[in-house]
Amino acid sequence: MAAVFPAGxxxxxxTAERALRSPAFRTVSERLxxxxxxxxxxxxxxxxxxxxxxxxxxxxLCLEDLAADLLDWRPPQEGDAVAEAEVALARAFVxxxxxxxxxxxxxxxxxxxxxxxxxxxxxxxxxxxGPASLVHVVGPTGERIPARPARITVGRDQxxxxxxxxxxxxPGPRLSPGVLERLMPGLRLQxxxxxxxxxxxxxxxxx
Amino acid sequence: MFKRNDNETxxxxxxxxxxxxxPSSAAARAPSTGGAAVIGPSIRISGDLEGDExxxxxxxxxxxxTLRKNLLTVGKDGRVNATVHARAVQVDGHVxxxxxxxxxxxxxxxxNVRGNIxxxxxxxxxxxxxxxxxxxxxxxxxxxxxxxxxxxGSGPDAMKGSLGKSAG
Numbered sequence: 001m002a003a004v005f006p007a008g009x010x011x012x013x014x015t016a017e018r019a020l021r022s023p024a025f026r027t028v029s030e031r032l033x034x035x036x037x038x039x040x041x042x043x044x045x046x047x048x049x050x051x052x053x054x055x056x057x058x059x060x061l062c063l064e065d066l067a068a069d070l071l072d073w074r075p076p077q078e079g080d081a082v083a084e085a086e087v088a089l090a091r092a093f094v095x096x097x098x099x100x101x102x103x104x105x106x107x108x109x110x111x112x113x114x115x116x117x118x119x120x121x122x123x124x125x126x127x128x129x130g131p132a133s134l135v136h137v138v139g140p141t142g143e144r145i146p147a148r149p150a151r152i153t154v155g156r157d158q159x160x161x162x163x164x165x166x167x168x169x170x171p172g173p174r175l176s177p178g179v180l181e182r183l184m185p186g187l188r189l190q191x192x193x194x195x196x197x198x199x200x201x202x203x204x205x206x207x
Numbered sequence: 208m209f210k211r212n213d214n215e216t217x218x219x220x221x222x223x224x225x226x227x228x229x230p231s232s233a234a235a236r237a238p239s240t241g242g243a244a245v246i247g248p249s250i251r252i253s254g255d256l257e258g259d260e261x262x263x264x265x266x267x268x269x270x271x272x273t274l275r276k277n278l279l280t281v282g283k284d285g286r287v288n289a290t291v292h293a294r295a296v297q298v299d300g301h302v303x304x305x306x307x308x309x310x311x312x313x314x315x316x317x318x319n320v321r322g323n324i325x326x327x328x329x330x331x332x333x334x335x336x337x338x339x340x341x342x343x344x345x346x347x348x349x350x351x352x353x354x355x356x357x358x359x360g361s362g363p364d365a366m367k368g369s370l371g372k373s374a375g
Contacts (some may be wrong), residue, residue, distance in 0.1 A: 063339065
C-alpha cells in the first residue's frame with residue numbers, strides 16, 4: 001500500500017462522512033428496476049441498506065467483498081503478473097463464470113486496486129455483462145483519499161452514503177473520466193456526475 | 208431426533224445435547240438456547256441432519272441440515288459446512304454452503320458465510336462477512352412482488368417472530 005498520513009481536520013477532510021443524492025442511481029432505477037428480474041454484482045462488502053434498496057424489486061444480488069481478498073495484491077517479482085492477477089481473481093470470485101449481470105457495483109475499489117489487478121478485474125467484468133448492462137463506479141476525486149475503501153451504501157431515496165473507515169489518508173488516483181477509461185479498458189463512459197464534497201460517480205458500459 | 212446417515216465418517220459419535228439443568232462446563236459457556244437442541248463446541252458431525260426442533264450449533268457440521276419447520280442457529284464458534292434447509296436460519300459463526308430459509312435468513316455482524324442464500328427475507332448486518340448470491344424472490348401473490356431485505360429487522364428482535372412459532 002502507498003504511504004499513509006493523518007487526514008487532518010476540516011469539513012473537506014477526505015475522511016469525512018458524506019450523504020449525497022446520486023443522479024446515476026436515478027438513471028439505474030429508471031433503466032433497470034422494472035418488472036423483470038434484475039441481476040446485480042456488488043464487488044463490495046455486504047451492506048444492509050444496499051440490500052434493502054435492491055430488495056425493492058425481484059432481484060438476484062451477488063456479493064463478492066473483493067477488497068478483503070485483493071487489496072493487498074501486488075505483482076510478483078518474476079513471472080506473468082497478469083496471469084497471477086487472474087489466478088488471484090478467480091480464487092476470490094464465488095459466482096459462476098457463466099453468470100451475466102445487468103448491473104455491476106464497483107464502489108471505491110478502482111481507487112485501491114493495483115492497476116494490473118484492476119485490469120484483470122475489468123476483463124472479468126466485461127465478460128460478465130451484456131450490451132445493456134451498466135457498471136457503476138463511485139470514488140473520491142481528491143489528491144488524498146482514505147487509506148482503506150469506505151463503506152458505501154445506497155438508500156431507498158437514491159442517496160449514496162459514503163463512510164470512510166480509516167482516519168489516515170494516502171495519495172489517490174484522482175479519478176476522472178479519462179483516468180477511469182484508461183484504468184478500466186474496454187468499458188465506455190456513459191455518464192459522469194460530480195456529487196460534490198470530493199466524490200464523483202460514473203456509469204460505464206461495454207465499448 | 209436427528210437421522211444419521213450410514214456413510215458418516217466422523218470418528219466421534221454425534222451427540223445432540225438437550226439443555227440440562229446442570230449443564231457441562233462447555234454448555235455453561237454457551238449463550239442461552241431457548242429450549243433448542245445444542246451441538247456443543249467439542250462435537251463434530253459428518254453426514255445428514257434432519258429434525259423437528261430448533262437447533263443451535265456451537266460445534267461443527269459437515270453434510271446437510273434439514274429443519275423444515277424450525278430454526279437453525281449457528282453460534283459464534285459454530286462451523287457449518289453444509290447445505291441447509293430450515294424455516295429460519297441465524298448465523299453468528301461460520302457457514303460454507305447454501306442456506307435455504309423458508310421464512311428468513313439473518314447473518315449477524317459476527318457471521319461469516321460463503322454460499323448462496325435463498326429466502327424471502329434476508330438480513331445481512333453491516334460488518335458481517337458474506338460472499339455469494341442472494342435470491343430475493345416473490346413471497347406470495349397477496350404480498351406482491353419482491354419481498355424486501357429486512358432492514359428494520361436487523362436488530363436482536365429480528366428473529367423473534369420466527370422463534371415464536373418454533374416447534375422445539
